[in-house]
Amino acid sequence: MINVYIADDEDMLRTALVALLDLEETITVVGHGSDGQAALDHSPPNEVDVYVLDLEMPGIDGIDTAGTLLARDPGIEIVMITRHARPGILRSALTVGARGFVPKNTPAEKLARVIERVHDGTRYVDSDLAVTALGFDCPLTSRELDVLRLTRQGKSVSEIAGNLHLALGTVRNYLSDAIMKLGAANRHSAAFEAYRYGWI
Incomplete structure (x- = not known):
């Protein structure tokens, strides 16, 4: 049984x-x-x-x-x-x-x-x-995936910048591009979508 x-x-x-x-x-x-x-x-x-x-x-x-x-x-x-x-x-x-x-x-x-x-x-x-x-390819770059992965882990923008050794503005640009590509409302929604699609 x-x-x-x-x-x-x-x-x-x-x-x-x-x-x-x-x-x-x-x-x-x-x-x-x-x-x-x-x-x-x-x-x-x-x-x-x-x-x-x-x-x-x-x-x-x-x-x-x-x-x-x-x-x-x-x-x-x-x-x-x-x-x-x-x-x-x-x-x-x-x-x-x-x-x-x-x-x-x-x-x-x-x-x-x-x-x-x-x-x-x-x-x-x-x-x-x-x-x-x-039949579906990820539209995000490896760096966009990196910032979303850290967003999913609860990191702030400044923490993400520190972890990836990037400028704050660069991180914001990656996040903005990822949000736009996924049609998300904000970075947390974008991270959630990337997770649900199995990309991070």
Whole structure:
């Protein structure tokens, strides 16, 4: 029997998945919650074999949740689900160690088979999501990525300048260019977008 925990902030979808997956002979849903923190707080954590995590949740998102869970217990498996197949997200999910990646419109029966495959050690990536991920190039320069990476780490503009040995004005120019290329509201939004696309 595969013990599964589901984290998704869409209550109707989550409860439907719980009910449908519980009908599977090979799967038992041992818990569910509306965000990443709920998955991290589940007790006892060692009863879960596979976590099914929504990519976009309030607070701790699916990728950060997966990274924390896998750092705590490398033996568990992660299946990520998403409504919006944004380019680069697949790379981010695989980088943290997720072994399954499917859209939210995946039928519960197919999701059950994906869970079984992932539990058996096989990676599963939805083909449409894979095509999307492979077909998008990063528009940012390496220096723009550097300043966004440090922004994501909570560094101020002056700290970024110090870390990269650049003038304040140069850092501001890199940030401004990155914000414009990504259509972001500010440097923090730009850093978040670059992270979500898997570029930093």
